Amino acid sequence: MEKEKIFNEELKLKFLSEYESEKTRSIYNYLFLKSGDLEDVMNIDLSQFNLKQIEKLLKEIKPLTINVARSNGRIISAYINWAVKVGIRNNPNPLKEVGNEWFDQFVDKESKLYLSSEDIDGLEKQLVNAQDAVILYLIFEGVFGEALSELLNLSINDIDFDNNVLFLQDDFSNKRELKVTSQCIRIIRQAMSEKEYHGRNGEGRTVKLVDNEFIIRSADTRSTSPGKANRHLVYRRITTVSEHFDYPYLTAKSIQKSGMIKMGRDLFIKHGTLGKDQLYEIAKRFNVNTIKVKEYEYYNSTLLSSFVNLENINDLYGSDF
Structure with missing residues (x-):
C-alpha cells in the first residue's frame, strides 16, 4: 500500500515550524496527509482552496464528530490565514464567511x-x-x-x-x-x-x-x-x-x-x-x-x-x- 504523502510538503513544514507544540504539529500534519490526494488531483495547495474546494475536502475526510469537523475547519483556516499573512495567497480566507455550525454538516454519522x-x-x-x-x-x-x-x-x-x-x-x-x-x-x-x-x-x-x-x-x-x-x-x-x-x-x-x-x-x-x-x-x-x-x-x-x-x-x- 502506497504511503500517504503531504502535498507541497516544504511549504506546510514551514507553516508547522511556527508551532512549538509537537502535539499540535502532529495533529495538523494528520490533516495535511488527508488533504494530499485532493490537492494532488487538482494540483492546488490547500492554502489556495476556495470554499467549494474546502467543502469537497471536508466531505472526503468524513469527520465522525462535530468536534472534529470544527477542528478540521480551524486547522484549514489557520493555514490559509498564514498563507495570506506571508503573501502566498492574494484572496481573503473564505472560511471567514462561515460560522462554526457550517462545519457540522460534514459529520459522517453512519460510520x-x-x-x-x-x-x-x-x-x-x-x-x-x-x-x-x-x-x-x-x-x-x-x-x-x-x-x-x-x-x-x-x-x-x-x-x-x-x-x-x-x-x-x-x-x-x-x-x-x-x-x-x-x-x-x-x-x-x-x-x-x-x-x-x-x-x-x-x-x-x-x-x-x-x-x-x-x-x-x-x-x-x-x-x-x-x-x-x-x-x-x-x-x-x-x-x-x-x-x-x-x-x-x-x-x-x-x-x-x-x-x-x-x-x-x-x-x-x-x-x-x-x-x-x-x-x-x-x-x-x-x-x-x-x-x-x-x-x-x-x-x-x-x-x-x-x-x-x-x-x-x-x-x-x-x-x-
Missing part, C-alpha cells in the same frame, strides 16, 4: 465506530433510565469482566462512595479495585435509586425493577430471578440505546474500546507520547487478557494500538485534545 466522553455525556442527558446510562459509564470507565461479570456482580456493598472506588469481582473470584469519575458515581447513585424501568427510552411500557443490592437490575416479573441480572439484559439495553439514537455500531465492546481511546487521549496529554508503557497502563485498567509464552506474560500492544491511536483520538476529540 461512527467509537464514542467520545462528550458523546457518552450527551447520551446520558437524553436517556430516561439511569439503569441504561450506568451501563455506558461503567463499561466506558473499565468495568467489564468475562461475560460482563464484573458489571453484573457490582453491588451497593462494593462501592466506596467517599473515594470513588469500585471493588470488582468476576465469576472466577478475581478481584480488583478501580477508581472511577465522580460522574460515574453520580450515575450509579441514580441507577440504585430507580424503582421502575421505562421501556424503549420512555416510549414503551413501564415495569418495576427487582429490589436487590445489585447496580444493574432486571424487571420484576414472574419469570425473572430476584438475584443478579444476566448479560443478555445488558446487551438488550445497549441495543435499545443503539436503535433509539441511531448508533448502529454501539456494542459493549465498542463502548469499552471508546473508553480505552479516551484513556489513551489522557495519557498522551500527560506524557506527550502513546507508546507501549501507556498501552500497558490502559490494558491493566481495562483488565485486558494477557498473552503467555513460556515464562513470559504480556499484553498485545499491537492489537491495542490498532484502535488506541492518535488517529482515533483526533477523530473523536479534534485538535484541541
